Amino acid sequence: MDLGIAGKVALVTAGSRGLGRATALALAGEGVRVMVSGRDVDSLERVRADLGLIGVDADVRAGDVTDPEEPARLVAATLERFGSLDILVANAGGPPPGRAVDQSDEALELALNANLLTSVRLVRESLPHMRSAGWGRICCITSYTVKQASPVLALSNTARVGLWGWMKTAAHDLAAESSGITVNMACPGPHSTDRMKELGGSGVMGDPADFGSTVAFLCSQQAGFINGASIVVDGGATLAL
């Protein structure tokens, strides 16, 4: 299926490895021009080379997306390089595991910054450019913990449900404006990435490339009436609705 987004411009954050990288490659496969951000310069250069093989115009930018100033810098760099911003995939590394009752204020604040506020800042910085174009697609990469809390991921459970509440309300705001912009969440279950290896995950794992294709569909022309949705991509692992 042609997703109808060839020639659009996407910003994919935390895209040097894992699910972000897979999403950048899926979008590029649809002919989308891509700006990829990440912290690790060597991984970013490998992504640049992979995107070059697909043959789309692409660029990378090193930086910590959880720095409160970085979302504005990233959006400005994307506009300077490509002239527009049509698609935002807001992603950041996940918080460390742990029990709820063991979390300090500092740990909670770090998780809320990385996995809630960073996405909010990225959306806020992107919206003016999507509004002026009358079209936009936003997808936040979060976690199945939006639907079903994990006993070992208290920080993820907390921050991602907060982002879900903000995203749902933002979707309603954007629909009320007839903005042509949608905002959704893709919520991964276990996928074989470095993050999953760090967490010691085992058992059946999803292919990051399939996850990237799901995000690309949420950013497609055809997904224009999917707004405020949290799409779980977990192979059936989660039992919550």
Ligand code: NAD
């Ligand atoms: P990953 O650790 O494999 O890759 C994350 C990438 O983002 C890396 O390239 C890393 O360098 C980059 N990154 C991390 N923090 C960054 C920052 N502050 N600024 C810029 N770049 C940064 O992780 P992943 O498995 O691809 O997971 C992506 C997101 O999805 C995370 O939030 C994770 O918690 C969540 N998630 C993943 C899974 C899974 O099974 N992989 C399951 C549930 C949720």
